[in-house]
Amino acid sequence: MTKYIIRRLLWAIPVLFMVALVTFILIRAIPGGPFDFSGDKSLPPSVVKNLEAKYHLNDPVWQQFCSYLIGDTICRPGKEDNHSKGLIMGDLGPSFRYRGRTVSDILATALPVSMQLGMMAMILGIGIGIPFGILAALKHNTWIDYTSTFIAILGVSISNVVLGPLLIWIFALTLGWFPVAQWKAEPLFSGIAQQYINAGEPIPFWVNLIPKPTFEFFHHAVLPVVVLGTGLSASIARLTRASLLQVVREDYIRTARAKGLRERTVIVVHALKNSLIPVVTILGPMFAAVLTGTFIVEQIFAIPGLGRHFITSVGNRDYPVVLGTTLLFGFAIVIANLVVDIVYAWLDPRVRFD
Amino acid sequence: MSRNKWIILALVLVIGVIALSACSQATPEVVEKVVEKTVVVTQVVEKEIEKTVIVTEVVEKEVEVTPTPEPASTVVLDINLGTEPPTLDPALGEDTTSIDVMRNLFVGLTQIGSPDPDVLPMLATEWTMSDDGLEYTFKLRDDAQWVRYNPGTGEVEPQRPVTAQDVVYGVKRTLDPRTASGYAYVLYIIKGGEALNTADIGSMSDEEAQALLDNVGVEALDDYTVKFTLEHPAGYFPAIASMWVARPMPPEPIEEKGERWIEPGLIWTNGPYVLAEWNHDDSLVLKKNPYWWGADDVQIDEVHAVMVVEASTAFAMYEAGDLDVGAPPLEEMDRVKTDPVLSKELYIAPRDCTYYYGFTNDKPPVDNALVRRALSAAIDRVGLIENVTKGNQIPANTFAPSMIFGNAAGDPDIAPWALPEDMGGTGYDKAVEMAKGWLKEAGYESGADLGTLTLMHNTSEGHQKIAQAIAAMWQDTLGVNINIENQEWKVYLKTISKDTPVEEMPHIWRLGWCADYPDENNWVNEVFSPKARNDIRWDNQEFLDLVEKAEVSPDPEERKALYKQAEYILNDKEAAIAPIYYYTIVTLTKPYVTFRTYAEMGGTSWFEWKLDWEAKKAAKGIK
Numbered sequence: 001m002t003k004y005i006i007r008r009l010l011w012a013i014p015v016l017f018m019v020a021l022v023t024f025i026l027i028r029a030i031p032g033g034p035f036d037f038s039g040d041k042s043l044p045p046s047v048v049k050n051l052e053a054k055y056h057l058n059d060p061v062w063q064q065f066c067s068y069l070i071g072d073t074i075c076r077p078g079k080e081d082n083h084s085k086g087l088i089m090g091d092l093g094p095s096f097r098y099r100g101r102t103v104s105d106i107l108a109t110a111l112p113v114s115m116q117l118g119m120m121a122m123i124l125g126i127g128i129g130i131p132f133g134i135l136a137a138l139k140h141n142t143w144i145d146y147t148s149t150f151i152a153i154l155g156v157s158i159s160n161v162v163l164g165p166l167l168i169w170i171f172a173l174t175l176g177w178f179p180v181a182q183w184k185a186e187p188l189f190s191g192i193a194q195q196y197i198n199a200g201e202p203i204p205f206w207v208n209l210i211p212k213p214t215f216e217f218f219h220h221a222v223l224p225v226v227v228l229g230t231g232l233s234a235s236i237a238r239l240t241r242a243s244l245l246q247v248v249r250e251d252y253i254r255t256a257r258a259k260g261l262r263e264r265t266v267i268v269v270h271a272l273k274n275s276l277i278p279v280v281t282i283l284g285p286m287f288a289a290v291l292t293g294t295f296i297v298e299q300i301f302a303i304p305g306l307g308r309h310f311i312t313s314v315g316n317r318d319y320p321v322v323l324g325t326t327l328l329f330g331f332a333i334v335i336a337n338l339v340v341d342i343v344y345a346w347l348d349p350r351v352r353f354d
Numbered sequence: 355m356s357r358n359k360w361i362i363l364a365l366v367l368v369i370g371v372i373a374l375s376a377c378s379q380a381t382p383e384v385v386e387k388v389v390e391k392t393v394v395v396t397q398v399v400e401k402e403i404e405k406t407v408i409v410t411e412v413v414e415k416e417v418e419v420t421p422t423p424e425p426a427s428t429v430v431l432d433i434n435l436g437t438e439p440p441t442l443d444p445a446l447g448e449d450t451t452s453i454d455v456m457r458n459l460f461v462g463l464t465q466i467g468s469p470d471p472d473v474l475p476m477l478a479t480e481w482t483m484s485d486d487g488l489e490y491t492f493k494l495r496d497d498a499q500w501v502r503y504n505p506g507t508g509e510v511e512p513q514r515p516v517t518a519q520d521v522v523y524g525v526k527r528t529l530d531p532r533t534a535s536g537y538a539y540v541l542y543i544i545k546g547g548e549a550l551n552t553a554d555i556g557s558m559s560d561e562e563a564q565a566l567l568d569n570v571g572v573e574a575l576d577d578y579t580v581k582f583t584l585e586h587p588a589g590y591f592p593a594i595a596s597m598w599v600a601r602p603m604p605p606e607p608i609e610e611k612g613e614r615w616i617e618p619g620l621i622w623t624n625g626p627y628v629l630a631e632w633n634h635d636d637s638l639v640l641k642k643n644p645y646w647w648g649a650d651d652v653q654i655d656e657v658h659a660v661m662v663v664e665a666s667t668a669f670a671m672y673e674a675g676d677l678d679v680g681a682p683p684l685e686e687m688d689r690v691k692t693d694p695v696l697s698k699e700l701y702i703a704p705r706d707c708t709y710y711y712g713f714t715n716d717k718p719p720v721d722n723a724l725v726r727r728a729l730s731a732a733i734d735r736v737g738l739i740e741n742v743t744k745g746n747q748i749p750a751n752t753f754a755p756s757m758i759f760g761n762a763a764g765d766p767d768i769a770p771w772a773l774p775e776d777m778g779g780t781g782y783d784k785a786v787e788m789a790k791g792w793l794k795e796a797g798y799e800s801g802a803d804l805g806t807l808t809l810m811h812n813t814s815e816g817h818q819k820i821a822q823a824i825a826a827m828w829q830d831t832l833g834v835n836i837n838i839e840n841q842e843w844k845v846y847l848k849t850i851s852k853d854t855p856v857e858e859m860p861h862i863w864r865l866g867w868c869a870d871y872p873d874e875n876n877w878v879n880e881v882f883s884p885k886a887r888n889d890i891r892w893d894n895q896e897f898l899d900l901v902e903k904a905e906v907s908p909d910p911e912e913r914k915a916l917y918k919q920a921e922y923i924l925n926d927k928e929a930a931i932a933p934i935y936y937y938t939i940v941t942l943t944k945p946y947v948t949f950r951t952y953a954e955m956g957g958t959s960w961f962e963w964k965l966d967w968e969a970k971k972a973a974k975g976i977k
Binding site: 030031033035036037099101197 | 440441443449615620634635663666668676845848849867868
């Protein structure tokens with residue numbers, strides 16, 4: 001099993017290399033560069049030249065890619081203004097748009113926020129989705145089934161673009177129960193965070209990751225988590241229902257019933273475990289996508305997560321941010337699929353790794 | 355019994371939560387007291403269920419007793435920046451968000467006033483121009499301090515006085531190509547500035563590079579006197595001296611920390627506020643700088659600026675009282691204008707920007723001035739503003755709006771057919787008749803004979819609505835067939851640039867322009883000079899002569915006359931562009947903000963704003 005995991009992780013390297021290569025080429029293939037224009041204005045060619053020189057955009061593209069991967073020291077030998085240490089050293093480069101911030105800085109502040117939101121939404125989504133899916137399958141073709149299926153379809157069809165502002169209007173503006181927007185996560189290790197703040201250094205990822213469970217934090221989190229979580233729960237519920245319905249018609253379930261097992265044992269021990277395989281299959285990529293940032297919910301609730309960087313960096317032609325976010329997402333997908341495969345083995349004893 | 359216990363426990367929990375949320379504003383001491391009481395409660399209620407009622411009363415009583423904390427004396431202004439400022443480094447600023455924040459952190463030699471865009475003293479108390487107009491000498495005040503905010507103690511710490519050397523350092527830093535400043539070009543007017551900024555400094559020896567730096571025409575005569583030498587006379591130079599790229603900058607943190615020097619705790623500032631917090635993509639906090647010379651007049655102690663991108667969310671926050679100023683999204687404008695409360699809080703102020711349609715002047719059939727003029731005249735600007743843009747924008751007959759030096763906005767000598775009758779123009783009906791006449795004169799019986807014209811805009815719902823409305827106007831009045839296309843912003847800008855072959859250019863395309871400094875030079879010369887960007891692809895010698903002469907003329911009256919002539923050629927005689935409207939800023943302001951400024955050039959000065967703190971506390975229910 002350990003061998004299997006190591007082998008899979010090693011496979012991630014060529015996968016991520018290809019992701020980097022394709023993204024690197026595609027983003028540069030789009031017309032327009034990062035510094036051609038500022039707002040509605042064009043910048044004169046002389047200052048654009050300075051900007052491009054600073055970020056080595058006037059190097060040949062292969063050299064830029066080489067520098068991005070393994071650093072300036074190897075790829076631009078003898079030049080004075082070398083700054084990139086290369087992806088292999090964990091240097092994702094500077095942001096072109098946010099001068100003075102690196103891609104790593106952006107990930108260290110934005111990713112924890114997205115992960116907090118995504119984690120809570122996934123817990124809510126699974127917590128609602130799986131029980132409701134089971135309930136609907138067990139009470140197949142009764143009013144419970146119809147009601148929960150109806151709600152699930154509603155949940156899938158109503159976009160977050162609609163649900164978000166609607167909930168803001170009802171619960172924040174009309175009833176005043178929750179704040180309109182924003183995310184109020186204070187690091188749990190506030191002492192460590194303060195040390196970084198005092199030194200003017202960016203707070204590292206792991207310090208930002210775990211929030212202090214304050215009232216303010218949860219008060220602000222309720223609406224966005226509900227919007228994101230209900231959308232997820234709807235798809236999970238539909239899939240759980242469909243999968244369980246299929247499994248309970250299998251012969252081995254009939255056998256289990258025939259030998260006189262209690263209904264609860266039949267469902268929980270025999271049917272449910274097996275029916276979760278398709279659910280787990282979608283949960284993996286869903287986790288990866290939700291934890292790395294959701295543009296719409298973050299936009300509507302003004303949450304400083306990573307979702308916006310996926311979108312705006314392309315519009316800004318902020319090449320390093322595009323590459324950094326894409327690589328991160330690729331990495332998350334690789335890990336999620338690995339976890340899914342391991343969970344398969346637990347759900348289905350027939351699955352073997354070697 | 356066991357069931358009773360559970361019910362009681364649940365009740366107690368609910369009460370506890372209510373009590374906690376009710377006093378979430380209170381001091382920590384009070385919370386502790388409530389918790390204490392809850393413990394007692396559980397002991398009591400374990401005996402009998404009937405007692406719960408009494409217990410509830412006790413808890414509620416406790417909440418009522420809660421002493422309200424001392425009223426905070428800190429006056430806080432809550433605003434929305436709309437986006438993360440890309441930088442707070444004066445040498446690197448390009449966008450309005452950064453410029454707004456920087457205006458409150460860094461002061462320059464001069465500042466642009468508001469609402470009249472006059473050049474006023476700031477760090478410089480007075481300045482003189484040499485007789486040939488080439489040298490400007492600024493006297494600096496001697497009581498300006500660099501300060502740093504200490505996040506550990508929360509104190510503002512003075513560092514050292516701001517001197518003329520800091521001005522010299524700032525200007526040279528902006529112009530140094532290694533700084534890679536996007537706005538360095540506005541300082542090309544300084545002698546040796548362009549030579550330095552365009553030099554290939556990477557392949558030079560240190561001595562050569564130093565010689566270029568030394569050659570820049572900015573010099574500290576003593577600690578509080580700085581002299582600029584210009585390439586050519588420029589009456590607008592005191593306005594340039596107000597710009598962020600020309601502000602004094604502190605060498606110490608910049609040399610030590612590089613581009614990261616703008617973070618709280620590292621940054622040195624010399625303005626009314628200090629940067630206390632910067633939570634990237636989320637919010638920043640400015641605190642009053644007690645060491646600023648004008649600190650006594652700064653009434654607002656802290657500015658809490660959030661970065662809410664989504665306009666409807668920001669508007670909801672304004673309505674919920676989380677923001678003191680707001681901007682209604684377009685789709686809410688009708689509601690805001692009719693709402694009894696919001697309509698009183700609505701204020702529309704003119705802004706230094708213009709929305710225009712450019713013509714590709716060398717592409718048939720719009721290579722004919724008569725055709726261009728006909729199209730420009732057939733735009734119903736008033737109807738467009740009333741029905742589509744809805745922000746009380748001002749119909750434009752020239753390129754530069756009214757707050758720009760040398761402008762001719764609203765002057766019926768230029769393109770009177772673009773103005774309504776109450777502004778001295780011909781009104782739309784007459785304009786359409788004139789347009790039809792010009793088309794005939796150009797040899798087209800109807801607009802349909804022009805073939806299909808392509809109108810392009812960058813992808814945005816607002817631009818799309820405007821394009822559809824104008825295309826319909828042209829279709830209805832002249833019978834012109836219009837094909838509307840749109841492209842993503844950067845692709846679009848590439849498309850309409852000079853490098854695109856004329857066959858692939860759209861006939862008509864949209865752009866906007868906002869002032870960097872309040873002078874026509876920044877408008878007609880820097881945008882439409884055939885030697886500059888020249889998206890409209892024209893080669894009008896008469897226009898070029900006028901703007902070049904006006905740029906160097908020392909006589910303000912002569913410059914005004916020359917610019918008026920240039921605007922006439924651009925918008926009327928040649929109709930190389932169709933100016934559509936001057937932007938406005940549509941704002942909502944809570945009544946307790948007793949004084950504010952609107953869209954002034956060079957950034958919003960929050961330090962001048964006044965706020966009735968008692969009224970704000972009452973409105974927000976702060977105890």
